[in-house]
Amino acid sequence: MKIDLTGKTALVTGSTEGIGFAIAAGLAGAGAEIIVNGRKDDKTAKAVAKLKAQFPDASIRGVATDLESAKGCDTLVKAVPHVDVLVNNVGIFGPQDFFETPDSDWQKFMDVNVMSGVRLSRAYLPGMEKKGWGRVLFLSSESGLNIPADMIHYGVTKTAYLSLSRGLAKRMAGTGVTVNAILPGPTLSEGVIAMLADDVKKTGKPVEDVASEFVMAARPTSIIQRAATVEEVANLVVYVASPLSSATTGAALRVDGGVVDSIA
Known part of the structure:
Protein backbone atom coordinates (compact mmCIF):
# COMPACT_ATOMS: atom_id res chain seq x y z
CA MET A 1 0.00 0.00 0.00
CA LYS A 2 1.49 3.30 -1.10
CA ILE A 3 0.00 6.64 -0.12
CA ASP A 4 0.60 9.18 -2.86
CA LEU A 5 -0.65 12.75 -2.52
CA THR A 6 1.42 14.18 -5.35
CA GLY A 7 -0.38 17.12 -6.92
CA LYS A 8 -2.60 17.70 -3.88
CA THR A 9 -2.48 20.81 -1.70
CA ALA A 10 -3.01 20.26 2.01
CA LEU A 11 -3.73 22.89 4.64
CA VAL A 12 -3.18 21.92 8.27
CA THR A 13 -4.35 24.50 10.77
CA GLY A 14 -2.43 24.90 14.00
CA SER A 15 0.53 23.03 12.54
CA THR A 16 3.59 24.71 14.04
CA GLU A 17 4.02 21.94 16.61
CA GLY A 18 2.43 18.86 18.14
CA ILE A 19 -0.07 16.73 16.29
CA GLY A 20 -0.55 19.41 13.62
CA PHE A 21 3.15 19.52 12.77
CA ALA A 22 3.32 15.72 12.64
CA ILE A 23 0.34 15.69 10.26
CA ALA A 24 1.99 18.28 8.03
CA ALA A 25 5.16 16.19 8.01
CA GLY A 26 3.25 13.03 7.16
CA LEU A 27 1.40 14.70 4.30
CA ALA A 28 4.63 16.23 2.98
CA GLY A 29 6.23 12.79 3.03
CA ALA A 30 3.35 11.53 0.90
CA GLY A 31 4.07 14.18 -1.72
CA ALA A 32 1.48 16.86 -0.91
CA GLU A 33 2.10 20.59 -1.14
CA ILE A 34 1.81 21.81 2.45
CA ILE A 35 0.38 24.99 3.93
CA VAL A 36 1.53 25.43 7.53
CA ASN A 37 -0.56 27.66 9.76
CA GLY A 38 0.17 29.25 13.11
CA ARG A 39 -0.76 32.42 14.95
CA LYS A 40 2.71 34.00 14.94
CA ASP A 41 5.02 34.80 12.03
CA ASP A 42 8.22 33.61 13.68
CA LYS A 43 6.85 30.31 14.91
CA THR A 44 5.21 29.60 11.56
CA ALA A 45 8.44 30.38 9.72
CA LYS A 46 10.42 28.06 12.02
CA ALA A 47 7.97 25.23 11.40
CA VAL A 48 8.22 25.73 7.64
CA ALA A 49 12.02 25.71 7.83
CA LYS A 50 12.00 22.53 9.90
CA LEU A 51 9.73 20.78 7.42
CA LYS A 52 11.81 21.92 4.46
CA ALA A 53 14.91 20.50 6.14
CA GLN A 54 13.13 17.15 6.47
CA PHE A 55 11.60 17.24 2.98
CA PRO A 56 13.86 19.37 0.75
CA ASP A 57 11.97 18.47 -2.41
CA ALA A 58 8.54 19.30 -1.00
CA SER A 59 6.59 22.49 -1.63
CA ILE A 60 5.94 24.00 1.80
CA ARG A 61 4.85 27.47 2.80
CA GLY A 62 3.30 29.13 5.80
CA VAL A 63 0.45 31.52 6.49
CA ALA A 64 0.46 33.12 9.92
CA THR A 65 -3.00 34.20 11.08
CA ASP A 66 -5.14 33.75 14.18
CA LEU A 67 -8.11 31.56 13.29
CA GLU A 68 -10.08 32.57 16.37
CA SER A 69 -11.75 35.31 14.34
CA ALA A 70 -13.62 35.43 11.04
CA LYS A 71 -11.06 37.99 9.89
CA GLY A 72 -8.21 35.60 10.57
CA CYS A 73 -9.94 32.83 8.63
CA ASP A 74 -10.58 35.22 5.73
CA THR A 75 -6.87 36.12 5.69
CA LEU A 76 -5.98 32.45 5.30
CA VAL A 77 -8.51 31.83 2.55
CA LYS A 78 -7.33 34.89 0.61
CA ALA A 79 -3.73 33.67 0.85
CA VAL A 80 -4.71 30.11 -0.11
CA PRO A 81 -7.89 30.18 -2.25
CA HIS A 82 -8.09 26.42 -2.88
CA VAL A 83 -6.95 23.27 -1.11
CA ASP A 84 -7.56 19.60 -1.79
CA VAL A 85 -7.09 18.51 1.81
CA LEU A 86 -8.24 20.55 4.80
CA VAL A 87 -7.20 19.38 8.25
CA ASN A 88 -9.03 21.37 10.91
CA ASN A 89 -6.53 20.73 13.68
CA VAL A 90 -6.17 24.05 15.48
CA GLY A 91 -7.47 23.93 19.02
CA ILE A 92 -6.97 25.02 22.59
CA PHE A 93 -7.47 23.10 25.82
CA GLY A 94 -6.97 23.43 29.54
CA PRO A 95 -8.62 22.27 32.76
CA GLN A 96 -11.10 24.67 34.30
CA ASP A 97 -14.02 24.04 36.63
CA PHE A 98 -17.42 24.54 35.04
CA PHE A 99 -18.51 27.02 37.70
CA GLU A 100 -15.36 29.08 37.20
CA THR A 101 -15.56 29.21 33.40
CA PRO A 102 -17.04 32.54 32.27
CA ASP A 103 -18.88 33.21 29.03
CA SER A 104 -15.75 34.76 27.55
CA ASP A 105 -13.82 31.50 27.92
CA TRP A 106 -16.68 29.48 26.47
CA GLN A 107 -16.80 31.85 23.51
CA LYS A 108 -13.05 31.66 22.96
CA PHE A 109 -13.10 27.86 22.95
CA MET A 110 -16.04 27.84 20.54
CA ASP A 111 -14.38 30.33 18.20
CA VAL A 112 -11.04 28.51 18.08
CA ASN A 113 -12.12 24.89 18.36
CA VAL A 114 -15.36 24.97 16.37
CA MET A 115 -15.92 28.11 14.32
CA SER A 116 -12.49 27.97 12.67
CA GLY A 117 -13.48 24.60 11.21
CA VAL A 118 -16.93 25.86 10.26
CA ARG A 119 -15.55 28.91 8.45
CA LEU A 120 -12.75 27.14 6.62
CA SER A 121 -14.94 24.22 5.57
CA ARG A 122 -17.54 26.65 4.25
CA ALA A 123 -14.82 28.38 2.25
CA TYR A 124 -13.04 25.35 0.80
CA LEU A 125 -15.70 22.67 0.30
CA PRO A 126 -17.32 24.28 -2.78
CA GLY A 127 -13.99 24.19 -4.62
CA MET A 128 -13.47 20.56 -3.70
CA GLU A 129 -16.97 19.72 -4.92
CA LYS A 130 -16.30 21.49 -8.21
CA LYS A 131 -13.16 19.40 -8.73
CA GLY A 132 -14.94 16.21 -7.70
CA TRP A 133 -12.34 15.34 -5.07
CA GLY A 134 -11.44 16.53 -1.61
CA ARG A 135 -10.79 15.57 1.97
CA VAL A 136 -11.88 17.44 5.09
CA LEU A 137 -10.78 16.17 8.48
CA PHE A 138 -11.72 17.47 11.91
CA LEU A 139 -9.45 16.76 14.86
CA SER A 140 -11.93 15.89 17.57
CA SER A 141 -10.88 13.93 20.68
CA GLU A 142 -11.86 11.04 22.86
CA SER A 143 -12.90 13.87 25.19
CA GLY A 144 -15.74 14.49 22.76
CA LEU A 145 -17.18 11.15 23.91
CA ASN A 146 -15.72 10.93 27.42
CA ILE A 147 -16.48 14.48 28.51
CA PRO A 148 -13.87 15.37 31.15
CA ALA A 149 -15.40 16.80 34.32
CA ASP A 150 -12.54 19.29 34.61
CA MET A 151 -12.75 20.44 30.97
CA ILE A 152 -16.44 20.41 30.11
CA HIS A 153 -16.10 23.41 27.80
CA TYR A 154 -13.33 21.64 25.86
CA GLY A 155 -15.30 18.39 25.63
CA VAL A 156 -18.33 20.22 24.28
CA THR A 157 -16.30 21.70 21.42
CA LYS A 158 -14.93 18.29 20.49
CA THR A 159 -18.41 16.79 20.50
CA ALA A 160 -19.48 19.62 18.21
CA TYR A 161 -16.82 18.52 15.69
CA LEU A 162 -18.37 15.05 15.60
CA SER A 163 -21.74 16.53 14.65
CA LEU A 164 -20.20 18.93 12.17
CA SER A 165 -18.16 16.27 10.38
CA ARG A 166 -21.06 13.85 10.13
CA GLY A 167 -23.44 16.51 8.88
CA LEU A 168 -20.99 17.81 6.30
CA ALA A 169 -20.29 14.28 5.06
CA LYS A 170 -24.02 13.93 4.34
CA ARG A 171 -24.12 17.38 2.74
CA MET A 172 -21.29 16.38 0.37
CA ALA A 173 -22.82 12.99 -0.51
CA GLY A 174 -21.97 11.77 -3.99
CA THR A 175 -19.50 14.56 -4.73
CA GLY A 176 -16.22 12.67 -4.35
CA VAL A 177 -15.46 14.73 -1.24
CA THR A 178 -15.17 12.91 2.08
CA VAL A 179 -15.47 14.38 5.56
CA ASN A 180 -14.32 12.58 8.70
CA ALA A 181 -13.42 13.17 12.33
CA ILE A 182 -10.28 11.89 14.03
CA LEU A 183 -10.38 11.19 17.77
CA PRO A 184 -6.95 11.13 19.40
CA GLY A 185 -6.54 10.06 23.00
CA PRO A 186 -3.74 11.17 25.33
CA THR A 187 -0.87 12.11 23.04
CA ALA A 228 0.35 7.87 21.79
CA THR A 229 3.04 9.61 19.79
CA VAL A 230 2.10 12.49 17.52
CA GLU A 231 3.27 10.39 14.58
CA GLU A 232 0.83 7.62 15.45
CA VAL A 233 -2.03 10.08 15.26
CA ALA A 234 -0.65 11.59 12.05
CA ASN A 235 -0.43 8.19 10.38
CA LEU A 236 -4.21 7.77 10.54
CA VAL A 237 -4.80 11.31 9.29
CA VAL A 238 -2.51 10.80 6.29
CA TYR A 239 -4.36 7.65 5.28
CA VAL A 240 -7.78 9.29 5.61
CA ALA A 241 -6.52 12.28 3.59
CA SER A 242 -5.42 10.02 0.76
CA PRO A 243 -7.21 8.57 -2.27
CA LEU A 244 -7.03 5.15 -0.59
CA SER A 245 -9.73 6.15 1.91
CA SER A 246 -12.38 6.90 -0.72
CA ALA A 247 -15.05 4.72 0.92
CA THR A 248 -14.57 6.24 4.38
CA THR A 249 -16.75 9.26 5.09
CA GLY A 250 -18.96 10.47 7.89
CA ALA A 251 -16.86 8.44 10.30
CA ALA A 252 -15.51 9.14 13.77
CA LEU A 253 -12.15 7.39 13.64
CA ARG A 254 -10.49 6.72 16.96
CA VAL A 255 -6.73 6.71 17.54
CA ASP A 256 -7.24 6.83 21.27
CA GLY A 257 -5.34 3.77 22.40
CA GLY A 258 -8.62 2.11 23.34
CA VAL A 259 -9.55 4.74 25.96
CA VAL A 260 -13.17 4.88 24.80
CA ASP A 261 -14.71 1.75 26.30
CA SER A 262 -16.94 0.79 23.40
CA ILE A 263 -16.96 -1.95 20.78
CA ALA A 264 -18.29 0.44 18.11
Whole structure:
Protein backbone atom coordinates (compact mmCIF):
# COMPACT_ATOMS: atom_id res chain seq x y z
CA MET A 1 0.00 0.00 0.00
CA LYS A 2 1.49 3.30 -1.10
CA ILE A 3 0.00 6.64 -0.12
CA ASP A 4 0.60 9.18 -2.86
CA LEU A 5 -0.65 12.75 -2.52
CA THR A 6 1.42 14.18 -5.35
CA GLY A 7 -0.38 17.12 -6.92
CA LYS A 8 -2.60 17.70 -3.88
CA THR A 9 -2.48 20.81 -1.70
CA ALA A 10 -3.01 20.26 2.01
CA LEU A 11 -3.73 22.89 4.64
CA VAL A 12 -3.18 21.92 8.27
CA THR A 13 -4.35 24.50 10.77
CA GLY A 14 -2.43 24.90 14.00
CA SER A 15 0.53 23.03 12.54
CA THR A 16 3.59 24.71 14.04
CA GLU A 17 4.02 21.94 16.61
CA GLY A 18 2.43 18.86 18.14
CA ILE A 19 -0.07 16.73 16.29
CA GLY A 20 -0.55 19.41 13.62
CA PHE A 21 3.15 19.52 12.77
CA ALA A 22 3.32 15.72 12.64
CA ILE A 23 0.34 15.69 10.26
CA ALA A 24 1.99 18.28 8.03
CA ALA A 25 5.16 16.19 8.01
CA GLY A 26 3.25 13.03 7.16
CA LEU A 27 1.40 14.70 4.30
CA ALA A 28 4.63 16.23 2.98
CA GLY A 29 6.23 12.79 3.03
CA ALA A 30 3.35 11.53 0.90
CA GLY A 31 4.07 14.18 -1.72
CA ALA A 32 1.48 16.86 -0.91
CA GLU A 33 2.10 20.59 -1.14
CA ILE A 34 1.81 21.81 2.45
CA ILE A 35 0.38 24.99 3.93
CA VAL A 36 1.53 25.43 7.53
CA ASN A 37 -0.56 27.66 9.76
CA GLY A 38 0.17 29.25 13.11
CA ARG A 39 -0.76 32.42 14.95
CA LYS A 40 2.71 34.00 14.94
CA ASP A 41 5.02 34.80 12.03
CA ASP A 42 8.22 33.61 13.68
CA LYS A 43 6.85 30.31 14.91
CA THR A 44 5.21 29.60 11.56
CA ALA A 45 8.44 30.38 9.72
CA LYS A 46 10.42 28.06 12.02
CA ALA A 47 7.97 25.23 11.40
CA VAL A 48 8.22 25.73 7.64
CA ALA A 49 12.02 25.71 7.83
CA LYS A 50 12.00 22.53 9.90
CA LEU A 51 9.73 20.78 7.42
CA LYS A 52 11.81 21.92 4.46
CA ALA A 53 14.91 20.50 6.14
CA GLN A 54 13.13 17.15 6.47
CA PHE A 55 11.60 17.24 2.98
CA PRO A 56 13.86 19.37 0.75
CA ASP A 57 11.97 18.47 -2.41
CA ALA A 58 8.54 19.30 -1.00
CA SER A 59 6.59 22.49 -1.63
CA ILE A 60 5.94 24.00 1.80
CA ARG A 61 4.85 27.47 2.80
CA GLY A 62 3.30 29.13 5.80
CA VAL A 63 0.45 31.52 6.49
CA ALA A 64 0.46 33.12 9.92
CA THR A 65 -3.00 34.20 11.08
CA ASP A 66 -5.14 33.75 14.18
CA LEU A 67 -8.11 31.56 13.29
CA GLU A 68 -10.08 32.57 16.37
CA SER A 69 -11.75 35.31 14.34
CA ALA A 70 -13.62 35.43 11.04
CA LYS A 71 -11.06 37.99 9.89
CA GLY A 72 -8.21 35.60 10.57
CA CYS A 73 -9.94 32.83 8.63
CA ASP A 74 -10.58 35.22 5.73
CA THR A 75 -6.87 36.12 5.69
CA LEU A 76 -5.98 32.45 5.30
CA VAL A 77 -8.51 31.83 2.55
CA LYS A 78 -7.33 34.89 0.61
CA ALA A 79 -3.73 33.67 0.85
CA VAL A 80 -4.71 30.11 -0.11
CA PRO A 81 -7.89 30.18 -2.25
CA HIS A 82 -8.09 26.42 -2.88
CA VAL A 83 -6.95 23.27 -1.11
CA ASP A 84 -7.56 19.60 -1.79
CA VAL A 85 -7.09 18.51 1.81
CA LEU A 86 -8.24 20.55 4.80
CA VAL A 87 -7.20 19.38 8.25
CA ASN A 88 -9.03 21.37 10.91
CA ASN A 89 -6.53 20.73 13.68
CA VAL A 90 -6.17 24.05 15.48
CA GLY A 91 -7.47 23.93 19.02
CA ILE A 92 -6.97 25.02 22.59
CA PHE A 93 -7.47 23.10 25.82
CA GLY A 94 -6.97 23.43 29.54
CA PRO A 95 -8.62 22.27 32.76
CA GLN A 96 -11.10 24.67 34.30
CA ASP A 97 -14.02 24.04 36.63
CA PHE A 98 -17.42 24.54 35.04
CA PHE A 99 -18.51 27.02 37.70
CA GLU A 100 -15.36 29.08 37.20
CA THR A 101 -15.56 29.21 33.40
CA PRO A 102 -17.04 32.54 32.27
CA ASP A 103 -18.88 33.21 29.03
CA SER A 104 -15.75 34.76 27.55
CA ASP A 105 -13.82 31.50 27.92
CA TRP A 106 -16.68 29.48 26.47
CA GLN A 107 -16.80 31.85 23.51
CA LYS A 108 -13.05 31.66 22.96
CA PHE A 109 -13.10 27.86 22.95
CA MET A 110 -16.04 27.84 20.54
CA ASP A 111 -14.38 30.33 18.20
CA VAL A 112 -11.04 28.51 18.08
CA ASN A 113 -12.12 24.89 18.36
CA VAL A 114 -15.36 24.97 16.37
CA MET A 115 -15.92 28.11 14.32
CA SER A 116 -12.49 27.97 12.67
CA GLY A 117 -13.48 24.60 11.21
CA VAL A 118 -16.93 25.86 10.26
CA ARG A 119 -15.55 28.91 8.45
CA LEU A 120 -12.75 27.14 6.62
CA SER A 121 -14.94 24.22 5.57
CA ARG A 122 -17.54 26.65 4.25
CA ALA A 123 -14.82 28.38 2.25
CA TYR A 124 -13.04 25.35 0.80
CA LEU A 125 -15.70 22.67 0.30
CA PRO A 126 -17.32 24.28 -2.78
CA GLY A 127 -13.99 24.19 -4.62
CA MET A 128 -13.47 20.56 -3.70
CA GLU A 129 -16.97 19.72 -4.92
CA LYS A 130 -16.30 21.49 -8.21
CA LYS A 131 -13.16 19.40 -8.73
CA GLY A 132 -14.94 16.21 -7.70
CA TRP A 133 -12.34 15.34 -5.07
CA GLY A 134 -11.44 16.53 -1.61
CA ARG A 135 -10.79 15.57 1.97
CA VAL A 136 -11.88 17.44 5.09
CA LEU A 137 -10.78 16.17 8.48
CA PHE A 138 -11.72 17.47 11.91
CA LEU A 139 -9.45 16.76 14.86
CA SER A 140 -11.93 15.89 17.57
CA SER A 141 -10.88 13.93 20.68
CA GLU A 142 -11.86 11.04 22.86
CA SER A 143 -12.90 13.87 25.19
CA GLY A 144 -15.74 14.49 22.76
CA LEU A 145 -17.18 11.15 23.91
CA ASN A 146 -15.72 10.93 27.42
CA ILE A 147 -16.48 14.48 28.51
CA PRO A 148 -13.87 15.37 31.15
CA ALA A 149 -15.40 16.80 34.32
CA ASP A 150 -12.54 19.29 34.61
CA MET A 151 -12.75 20.44 30.97
CA ILE A 152 -16.44 20.41 30.11
CA HIS A 153 -16.10 23.41 27.80
CA TYR A 154 -13.33 21.64 25.86
CA GLY A 155 -15.30 18.39 25.63
CA VAL A 156 -18.33 20.22 24.28
CA THR A 157 -16.30 21.70 21.42
CA LYS A 158 -14.93 18.29 20.49
CA THR A 159 -18.41 16.79 20.50
CA ALA A 160 -19.48 19.62 18.21
CA TYR A 161 -16.82 18.52 15.69
CA LEU A 162 -18.37 15.05 15.60
CA SER A 163 -21.74 16.53 14.65
CA LEU A 164 -20.20 18.93 12.17
CA SER A 165 -18.16 16.27 10.38
CA ARG A 166 -21.06 13.85 10.13
CA GLY A 167 -23.44 16.51 8.88
CA LEU A 168 -20.99 17.81 6.30
CA ALA A 169 -20.29 14.28 5.06
CA LYS A 170 -24.02 13.93 4.34
CA ARG A 171 -24.12 17.38 2.74
CA MET A 172 -21.29 16.38 0.37
CA ALA A 173 -22.82 12.99 -0.51
CA GLY A 174 -21.97 11.77 -3.99
CA THR A 175 -19.50 14.56 -4.73
CA GLY A 176 -16.22 12.67 -4.35
CA VAL A 177 -15.46 14.73 -1.24
CA THR A 178 -15.17 12.91 2.08
CA VAL A 179 -15.47 14.38 5.56
CA ASN A 180 -14.32 12.58 8.70
CA ALA A 181 -13.42 13.17 12.33
CA ILE A 182 -10.28 11.89 14.03
CA LEU A 183 -10.38 11.19 17.77
CA PRO A 184 -6.95 11.13 19.40
CA GLY A 185 -6.54 10.06 23.00
CA PRO A 186 -3.74 11.17 25.33
CA THR A 187 -0.87 12.11 23.04
CA LEU A 188 2.71 13.06 23.86
CA SER A 189 2.69 16.50 22.26
CA GLU A 190 4.71 19.51 23.34
CA GLY A 191 1.78 20.71 25.41
CA VAL A 192 1.53 17.46 27.34
CA ILE A 193 5.30 17.32 27.80
CA ALA A 194 5.20 20.82 29.29
CA MET A 195 2.32 19.81 31.56
CA LEU A 196 4.34 16.85 32.87
CA ALA A 197 7.65 18.73 33.19
CA ASP A 198 7.44 19.16 36.97
CA ASP A 199 6.76 15.46 37.53
CA VAL A 200 9.62 14.51 35.23
CA LYS A 201 11.94 16.78 37.21
CA LYS A 202 10.74 15.44 40.58
CA THR A 203 10.93 11.76 39.69
CA GLY A 204 13.85 11.76 37.29
CA LYS A 205 11.92 9.36 35.10
CA PRO A 206 11.77 9.60 31.30
CA VAL A 207 8.83 11.68 30.10
CA GLU A 208 7.38 8.62 28.36
CA ASP A 209 7.18 6.76 31.70
CA VAL A 210 5.64 9.75 33.46
CA ALA A 211 3.13 10.09 30.61
CA SER A 212 2.20 6.41 30.92
CA GLU A 213 1.56 6.85 34.64
CA PHE A 214 -0.55 9.92 33.92
CA VAL A 215 -2.57 8.05 31.30
CA MET A 216 -3.30 5.17 33.66
CA ALA A 217 -4.35 7.56 36.40
CA ALA A 218 -6.45 9.88 34.24
CA ARG A 219 -7.61 7.42 31.56
CA PRO A 220 -7.49 3.96 33.18
CA THR A 221 -9.47 2.41 30.31
CA SER A 222 -6.48 2.88 28.00
CA ILE A 223 -5.61 -0.40 26.34
CA ILE A 224 -2.16 0.59 25.11
CA GLN A 225 -1.51 1.96 28.64
CA ARG A 226 0.62 4.84 27.42
CA ALA A 227 0.38 8.10 25.56
CA ALA A 228 0.35 7.87 21.79
CA THR A 229 3.04 9.61 19.79
CA VAL A 230 2.10 12.49 17.52
CA GLU A 231 3.27 10.39 14.58
CA GLU A 232 0.83 7.62 15.45
CA VAL A 233 -2.03 10.08 15.26
CA ALA A 234 -0.65 11.59 12.05
CA ASN A 235 -0.43 8.19 10.38
CA LEU A 236 -4.21 7.77 10.54
CA VAL A 237 -4.80 11.31 9.29
CA VAL A 238 -2.51 10.80 6.29
CA TYR A 239 -4.36 7.65 5.28
CA VAL A 240 -7.78 9.29 5.61
CA ALA A 241 -6.52 12.28 3.59
CA SER A 242 -5.42 10.02 0.76
CA PRO A 243 -7.21 8.57 -2.27
CA LEU A 244 -7.03 5.15 -0.59
CA SER A 245 -9.73 6.15 1.91
CA SER A 246 -12.38 6.90 -0.72
CA ALA A 247 -15.05 4.72 0.92
CA THR A 248 -14.57 6.24 4.38
CA THR A 249 -16.75 9.26 5.09
CA GLY A 250 -18.96 10.47 7.89
CA ALA A 251 -16.86 8.44 10.30
CA ALA A 252 -15.51 9.14 13.77
CA LEU A 253 -12.15 7.39 13.64
CA ARG A 254 -10.49 6.72 16.96
CA VAL A 255 -6.73 6.71 17.54
CA ASP A 256 -7.24 6.83 21.27
CA GLY A 257 -5.34 3.77 22.40
CA GLY A 258 -8.62 2.11 23.34
CA VAL A 259 -9.55 4.74 25.96
CA VAL A 260 -13.17 4.88 24.80
CA ASP A 261 -14.71 1.75 26.30
CA SER A 262 -16.94 0.79 23.40
CA ILE A 263 -16.96 -1.95 20.78
CA ALA A 264 -18.29 0.44 18.11
